[in-house]
Amino acid sequence: TLNTSHVYTAPGTYAATFKATDANGNVAQKKTSINVGGSGQLSASATASPTSGIAPLAVQFTGVASGGTSPYTYEWSFGDGGTGTGATASHTYTSGGTFTATLTARDAAGGTASATATVNAHVAIAVSSMSKAGNPFRFIVNGSNFVSGIQVYIGSDTSPWATVSYKNSSKIVIKGGSALKAKVPKGVPTAFRFVNPDGGESTYTFTW
Numbered sequence: 001t002l003n004t005s006h007v008y009t010a011p012g013t014y015a016a017t018f019k020a021t022d023a024n025g026n027v028a029q030k031k032t033s034i035n036v037g038g039s040g041q042l043s044a045s046a047t048a049s050p051t052s053g054i055a056p057l058a059v060q061f062t063g064v065a066s067g068g069t070s071p072y073t074y075e076w077s078f079g080d081g082g083t084g085t086g087a088t089a090s091h092t093y094t095s096g097g098t099f100t101a102t103l104t105a106r107d108a109a110g111g112t113a114s115a116t117a118t119v120n121a122h123v124a125i126a127v128s129s130m131s132k133a134g135n136p137f138r139f140i141v142n143g144s145n146f147v148s149g150i151q152v153y154i155g156s157d158t159s160p161w162a163t164v165s166y167k168n169s170s171k172i173v174i175k176g177g178s179a180l181k182a183k184v185p186k187g188v189p190t191a192f193r194f195v196n197p198d199g200g201e202s203t204y205t206f207t208w
Helices: 176-181
Strands: 012-021 027-036 043-049 053-055 058-068 075-076 081-086 088-093 097-106 110-123 126-133 140-146 151-155 164-168 171-175 190-195 200-205
Touching: 043 097, 053 058, 058 075, 058 097, 058 110, 075 088, 081 088, 088 097, 126 190, 126 200, 140 176, 140 190, 140 200, 171 176
Parallel strands: 043 110, 053 110
Antiparallel strands: 012 027, 043 058, 058 088, 075 081, 075 097, 097 110, 126 140, 140 171, 151 190, 164 171, 190 200
């Protein structure tokens, strides 16, 4: 017959063939592809573990797709130029920063859905030395991986010291004059906790 109908009960891609034969036995046929979607619109979710830590930071990513038409494929962009594939993927962040990993899920019908996961890789601070300087009284701190905005906690303080001067990634100065001198008495070992804005930190005990 010229018109016919058929109900596809399962999602997938189907090749339908129309075949016509005339009275002389001549045959002509035409094929068409039919995509049958699955349950609901394609959606995706992405998770990372761990979501923060000291670089180099190894992270395991997991992606989940649902709806649309299975099977699914997964592509990852890790936010630092790295890429990966598969429902699970691993990646190591070698430098500090906040990175947004993007998952793109594709279904068998060509649909796409995306999801993201955020990872915060901290830069470890290394303090190599501290020294006292006068007029006004201050401490000079040498090391590596200092970041502008670094905070310094002295002793058991829960609030950072107010006057810290960032010079470069290897030098900061803790200022305060007589107030700092009273806070850190001579001959008394005192713990200094250094905390970068990205979360990297280090503790150094100093006596002058």
